[in-house]
Amino acid sequence: MISQNIVLKFLSFVFVILQSTFLLAQTKEKLYYFSTADSTKIGVKTESGNIIIPAKAPYYGNYDFKKPIEEPTIEFFGTEKVKDYSSKLPLMPAGEVYDRQGKFLYYPLWFDNGIDYYEEGLRRYVDGHKVGFADKDGILIIPAQWDFAEPFQYGYARVYVGGWKKQYEKGGEHWYIVASSKKSESYLINKKGEKVEAYKTKKHPNDYEVGGVYYPYPFTYSRAEQKILDRLKNLDIINDIYLAPCDNCIRKDHLLDFEITERPRDYFPYYVIQGYVNQSKESNAVFIVSKDMSKIYHYRWDEEILPLREWIISELENLQDYFERFPNKPNYFDVPKSLQYWKNLPEEK
Structure with missing residues (x-):
């Protein structure tokens, strides 16, 4: 006869498997924020309505109830x-x-x-x-x-x-x-x-x-990683863009250096490259590179990412107007010439 202890262990094992299967099915569903009827508390549920996190967190901030949660974590x-x-x-x-x-x-x-x-x-x-x-x-x-x-x-x-x-x-x-x-x-x-x-x-x-x-x-890098960093560092146009509005920047002392601060993850399959000036972060000099290192984008967490060429063209168009108003800036450069060059470059595929 099979002992009662063995039966209990088997049933416990089956329960764990079923529970894991249920949780896995839930995680494959899209997740959404939801609020209580009086809009004072907020929680998270699946697309089919299963509650993942009860509505107990204070309803502070802006939550989009129609857009699925795409981040690996949920925060309140x-x-x-x-x-x-x-x-x-x-x-x-x-x-x-x-x-x-x-x-x-x-x-x-x-x-x-x-x-x-x-x-x-x-x-x-x-x-x-x-x-x-x-x-x-x-x-x-x-x-x-x-x-x-x-x-x-x-x-x-x-x-x-x-x-x-x-x-x-x-x-x-x-x-x-x-x-x-x-x-x-x-x-x-x-x-x-x-x-x-x-x-x-x-x-x-x-x-x-x-x-x-x-x-x-x-920082330590593979040969491929160092190559992408060198590519950014050798693009003088990036330094031209960042130095243009600065009145007190001497070019040789304010050139950007680039370091990889994050590597690709499941929820964000990009290298994150931070620009530094004298080892201090330049807040708007952040770029991301695709996992296969074939594409470079300018990155801001609160804006749509832009392919490098598009971002450069956009910045140069802004600087063209800027230098028309302030032609005597110390870091002036020939924006129309640069703009023509980048517009004539073929788009990355």
Whole structure:
């Protein structure tokens, strides 16, 4: 006879398989935001009406109820968890993030009147009274272990441990953090969450300089990746476009360098290439490259992506009008000639 224990184990196994199959079927469906009848709470359901996340999140912000959710995670602004945090702390949660099956993932950090931005592919999250970093797929890449952390910049982030608190500027709107203990300290970490020691002299031409000391150049590339970076760097027209409106930019000191800050993922199959000037991000100098590296686009998260040639033509048309109004700008160049050249180039297939 088959023992009762074996039967129970078999039934448990079958239940797990059926549950997994049901969840997989749900994830293949399109997901949509929905609100309660009084429009005070918001949740997420499948196209067929199955509720993935009950409508319990505060209805803050703009949600498109007709457009399916295309991101790998689902996030809501606002959380009851905020009441557990002192206003004196330099951190507090700004909302809640879930996966596409409705599983809670983490509380994103409150920053700039909302949810923390992604910088170089990572954003800060709060766990208890500590800060860590999560990626765009909702994976907690670096565990929460610091009193506070700044966003990633050129492959590094400054973190704070040992006790820190808010100090408000005059007027009470903006604040910065100050040490609250003799044990307070700050240092840089890399994207593995490791503390990185500085050295006094450069060991690589592109080592990261901070406060007169240097940190190891944090980027490594395959030959194909380096080739696409060189292609962008050697396009003088990109530097012409970015330098044109700048009155205090000396060309040789303000040329863009490019680094890959994100690589292709399931939900975003592109390389993300950030432009830096003197190792500081140029906010509008972001490009994405297709996974096969055949196509380059200019990228802004809040705008439609444009093929490189189209973006260059658009920028040159704007600059043509700009230089007609301000012909004596120090970084003036022959826009009509450049425009004619780029318009005559064949479109990428």
